[in-house]
Amino acid sequence: MSMWLLLIIAGVVLLVLGLAIEAAKILIWIGIAVLVISVIMHFVNRGRSRA
Secondary structure, X not given: OOHHHHHHHHHHXXXXXXXXXXXXXXXXXXXXXXXXXXXXXXXXXXXXXXX
8 A cells, every 4th residue: 555545544543533532632633634744745756756
């Protein structure tokens, strides 16, 4: 599996856990950060593969 796909899956899991557990608000922000980083990595790797 690609690294960006694993990061997206991890981000979604953290986001869902963060929404499910009211006391763990930090998981929402970690999930969002992981999702954003994985999307950026996806576009960077896609740009490199075309060049």
